[in-house]
Amino acid sequence: MGQQSWIITDVESGVNVEQLELTRREIKRAPASFQVSKQTLRGGLQDGVDLLTVNNGKVSVDILPTRGMSLWQASIDGDRIGWRSPVRGPVHPKFVDLGEPSGLGWLDGFDELMVRCGLESNGAPEFDDKGILVYPLHGRIGNRPAQHVSVHVDDDEGMILVRGVVEETRFHFLKLRLVTELRTRFGETAIHIHDRVENISASPATVQMLYHTNFGLPLLDAGAQLVAPVKAVAPRNDHAAEGISNWCSYSAPEAGFEEQVYFLELLADEDKATRMMLKNAHGTRGVSLQYNTSTLPCFTVWKNTTAGEDGCVTGLEPGTNYPNPRSFEGEQGRVAELEAGGHVDFEFGIAFQQTADEVQGVEQVIQELQGDHVPTVYDAPRSGWNPDEVSG
Amino acid sequence: MGQQSWIITDVESGVNVEQLELTRREIKRAPASFQVSKQTLRGGLQDGVDLLTVNNGKVSVDILPTRGMSLWQASIDGDRIGWRSPVRGPVHPKFVDLGEPSGLGWLDGFDELMVRCGLESNGAPEFDDKGILVYPLHGRIGNRPAQHVSVHVDDDEGMILVRGVVEETRFHFLKLRLVTELRTRFGETAIHIHDRVENISASPATVQMLYHTNFGLPLLDAGAQLVAPVKAVAPRNDHAAEGISNWCSYSAPEAGFEEQVYFLELLADEDKATRMMLKNAHGTRGVSLQYNTSTLPCFTVWKNTTAGEDGCVTGLEPGTNYPNPRSFEGEQGRVAELEAGGHVDFEFGIAFQQTADEVQGVEQVIQELQGDHVPTVYDAPRSGWNPDEVSG
């Protein structure tokens, strides 16, 4: 059959498909549990959210066109991967007030496995010297609906591709376009994302991107560990500094736990590719991120092992920057600079390890990236990685 | 037939019924004008608002799942009860900007017979010392859509029950759930609400609730009166103090009338139940509220007899607190304190008096609650009931 395509949304040509359901009827050589389906959720906070589910026969992933092509949830052989947010989403952006003076409205919609933060800014909200909000927490792209969504399946190659276009534009200000492609093969235990951020203005622009990737129970059990090829790691603030000796291991959920954040630089191979993994206490399950450090040089670990009711979760966050206020990061040059009409590409993938052998296999790869390099561990916030008000 | 149930919305299980219409076909023993119907309104400011109408054969009440299970309007034997707001709603929350820096966005959606104010806060907007909004007017619960709505009818008992679940959660902050049950019997001239607010966090929380219940013309005619078992009453500010001698009676609508607000403590029986009534000038019609003062110790009367065009209305408002800024009320302890996983219950009902006899009957009950108690009438704002900036 070769490649077949289905356009789900295309505002330019006025296309919007209310429902789509592809199975082995349409894709003859697909695995038994293959599925591509699109629906619009109704009722409550999810009213009007488009949900696109892709099951490659092994891994199923829910994509949210209405929320900037975020990944809502995933499962492997039916086991749910991700976390359980106290926010019962997915939440339609109409119920998320990014412009709330606190700058924290973004939190009202936060329940995804992976949500992009950007594109003008991400990180902590920033205020001017009068206290007026300038940049809201984590930016706007995760609450912008896709202007184009399409699915492409190649029966011969056994490849599923989901394409989305999300615009973050404001007249007189930045005009940015995210073109995202998610690929996964039939039966593969991984998904691969290629994102291009285009500056569609005739003037230059600077851009930020952070892949806020989140995992909770049961993977994140007491004793779960991060395995990563570390060049340097530093605590975000004094509270995180207290836990620096255990920065890569997780304790049991604890009510009222105050989040600890660590900023890292990871080692990579000659092609700038790197890999890191979160594995459970017994090393029998893991999830690993693969990404390219040439455009995502920063890596942030967010430890939030509060009670399950409150959202026990860790965030693994490759980015152009650390999630500090936008101006500070800009001063440090931690932005992507785009000329008029220019673009920047980001490579990002998630793979799932389902056995102790697979976990060890990934550990081996990470160990090779580490090689003889001795990680630099800062026991206090690192100058240049932290704005003064945080490190003080 | 016993009890039958219909789920209208349940986001957890993906249920959302676009239209429902129950009549005597489904409920054999129901009165002639019995009706339960659900529709989604379309067009204008009401676009997307779910409207659930329950008619017990005598009283018809419109419930708004999309606006926190508010009661929009009611009628008895076809006569409309309530008021006419200059806001022509019901207004979908997507058109209400709670986070507007003024803190007054809530007013854009205000046209209900009864809207709950809370749960994190209610009352006047509160700003920090830089003038930045911290708590918007009357809180968020009235503009949050229900995650679950169901209707249960027991043909044998002649009972209609509407159940709704509305969540007010923010990651890192409060996680609260309102479970509301509205009950009314076939042919009854009253509705009864049992609300439970649950703290679904593993950390303690404080909660506010206020039942903003509003009546206008024709009931609120010149000479209409409040009848209540009063322990104490005080004006909110100097302007209200000027009208303290007439605090319980109403004048004719007057363009430009500046609102007057009175804070009260009501007497109650041994079970902490109390009752108060608004009756028209001739005492031929009335509407009375019943509620339990153990969890709703405060009562506020809002007199806003401006011109009909501008919303001539009085608000009768049992609450955990007076509608002062959140921090002030918190300092006075006027919040419900919930431990992790804890809850608080609220009992609230509205009954309609349709004849002079019925009005006198309720007056009798209220008089018994009053007994020999002499009301304390403060002729100036009362210390501890008013923040300094208001009482000054």
Next chain:
Amino acid sequence: MGQQSWIITDVESGVNVEQLELTRREIKRAPASFQVSKQTLRGGLQDGVDLLTVNNGKVSVDILPTRGMSLWQASIDGDRIGWRSPVRGPVHPKFVDLGEPSGLGWLDGFDELMVRCGLESNGAPEFDDKGILVYPLHGRIGNRPAQHVSVHVDDDEGMILVRGVVEETRFHFLKLRLVTELRTRFGETAIHIHDRVENISASPATVQMLYHTNFGLPLLDAGAQLVAPVKAVAPRNDHAAEGISNWCSYSAPEAGFEEQVYFLELLADEDKATRMMLKNAHGTRGVSLQYNTSTLPCFTVWKNTTAGEDGCVTGLEPGTNYPNPRSFEGEQGRVAELEAGGHVDFEFGIAFQQTADEVQGVEQVIQELQGDHVPTVYDAPRSGWNPDEVSG
């Protein structure tokens, strides 16, 4: 057949027609390409926007009930008139945060041929002395959905009328109603708008209105010119003052071009009617505005010949006022004062010149309005037309 009417939306009576399509089947004497159609757009930023297209056989115009009855686009004999905004709309108001503390959220939805600015305020955002937003850029009316929309076609008269009602009300604050009527005859190369703004409060109100009418390429080519009967013209600020000698002619699009704004007073005939035109460099095409200066005494020209990608456009803006912050304009008396129940009428029309002859014809009319009057050209911001902080 006489006049036939179709109600599309009427919230009062619960009417909302999802789709409408009128052709020569319904209107026998209509021109071949006659069309009146209504649809609701789906997907992306336009999700839920109602689009009403009226084609009189010559001119086609898209009306956006969901965005305050704005005119989105127009075409004449299939040639698109208007401009291309970097915002790919039409954008549903749920994605436009007017209350964002910057006051600039309006820009996220700005892509119309003509959008009304008002009714409480228009112009630059205004902040209090703490920096808190008081009036957002260009006000609220352009992001309020119509509560009533109807279409009326008179086959005998060859007349199409579109009626819309949009309310801008806030409890305790202004209660305003815009009743707009758009008329166009079969085959006419013009559209005519009669707007009435009603004060539906029992207290007086002041109102602002500005018709933000926008044109870009291909009409706005290098050498395009404004032709207008000028009494006086002044630059808004020092940057505009630098270009005062060329205020009425346009250069080629230029990346990074900083907008220049000119404030004008136009001459009018005895009935206070005036006319002005934008013509292309060769004078072969033009678009002209007709309006009544008795209620629209101010005229603003916004030159924004930035690169096409960023929205090369000029705004021609008849108004009750200049688009300065609300309080400044109020102090100058540039508002419409409405008594309780009062109203103000605005006449506004757009006509399209398709040949050099037609362009010259309009120039002739404008020349007659100019007569012997010598325009006063201020080479610096004019006192009373500019707030100090701008003119300084």
